[in-house]
Amino acid sequence: xxxxxxxxxxxxxxxTSDGEFIACYSGHGLCGLKFPSGAMGRKRAAGVARxxxxxxxxxxxARQALKRALTGQAPGxxxxxxxxxxxxxQQCVWxxxxxxxxxRTRSYSEVAQAIGRTEAVRxxxxxxxxxxxxxxxxxxxxxxxxxxxxGFSGGLKWKRLLLAREGIELPS
DNA sequence: GATGTCGACGTGG
DNA sequence: CCACGTCGACATC
Numbered sequence: 001x002x003x004x005x006x007x008x009x010x011x012x013x014x015x016t017s018d019g020e021f022i023a024c025y026s027g028h029g030l031c032g033l034k035f036p037s038g039a040m041g042r043k044r045a046a047g048v049a050r051x052x053x054x055x056x057x058x059x060x061x062a063r064q065a066l067k068r069a070l071t072g073q074a075p076g077x078x079x080x081x082x083x084x085x086x087x088x089x090q091q092c093v094w095x096x097x098x099x100x101x102x103x104r105t106r107s108y109s110e111v112a113q114a115i116g117r118t119e120a121v122r123x124x125x126x127x128x129x130x131x132x133x134x135x136x137x138x139x140x141x142x143x144x145x146x147x148x149x150x151g152f153s154g155g156l157k158w159k160r161l162l163l164a165r166e167g168i169e170l171p172s
Numbered sequence: 173g174a175t176g177t178c179g180a181c182g183t184g185g
Numbered sequence: 186c187c188a189c190g191t192c193g194a195c196a197t198c
Contacts, residue, residue, distance in 0.1 A: 087182080087183075089181090089182060089183085090182085090183085107191085107192090108190075108191050108192075109191070109192060109193085112181090112191085112192090117181075117182095119179095119180050119181060119192090120180075120181040120182065121180080121181075121191045121192055121193090122180075122181060122182080122189075122190090122191045122192080123180090123181040123182040123183075123189095123191090124181085124182090124190090124191075125189070125190045125191055126181085126182060126183060126184090126189065126190075126191095127182075127183085127190095128190060129189075129190050130183080130184095139190085142190080144190080144191065144192085145191075145192060145193085146191090146192080148191095149190090150190050150191080151189085151190025152190065153190075156190090159190090173198100174197105174198090175196100175197085175198085176195100176196080176197085176198105177194105177195085177196080177197105178193105178194090178195090178196105179192105179193100179194095180191105180192095180193105181191100182189105183188105183189095184187100184188095184189100185186100185187085185188090
């Protein structure tokens with residue numbers, strides 16, 4: 001049978017003043033966002049077909065949302081997010097993250113509490129690290145309870161930067 | 173107070 | 186089995 005083009009994922013660049021992010025789209029929506037990689041090969045996707053209209057539409061929304069998020073504002077309307085790659089537990093965590101408003105933070109234990117698994121604090125950290133759409137799913141707003149910064153898959157400098165943009169004063 | 177150890181939890185290697 | 190983007194409880198100085 002024909003290659004199921006519906007399952008194909010598209011990787012499209014989002015140029016920003018902070019570098020070129022890469023957005024990934026599945027047939028169901030935005031499924032990934034990557035931070036700019038320092039030594040970026042900016043190869044135009046020469047042989048790659050132009051994405052379907054639906055994807056281009058999502059991409060336009062994502063670009064605008066990311067721009068706003070990078071200035072510390074609420075992202076506004078988002079394209080549909082395809083978080084199906086995550087386990088049920090992870091999706092619960094990510095849902096909570098999306099409820100944290102810009103300029104506010106939670107601790108890993110508070111998030112654990114919010115999903116009704118008070119003791120799964122550490123697992124929450126793991127779920128945050130597995131977040132496929134950083135920035136728009138604000139895993140950076142989760143700090144350690146002891147006022148520490150915690151970690152960040154994309155690099156702690158990004159976490160610091162994003163928090164600073166939202167006017168959050170970092171502990172020590 | 174400042175350290176050190178330990179148990180609890182989900183996931184991937 | 187182990188290591189994580191953790192935390193709080195306890196032990197010991």
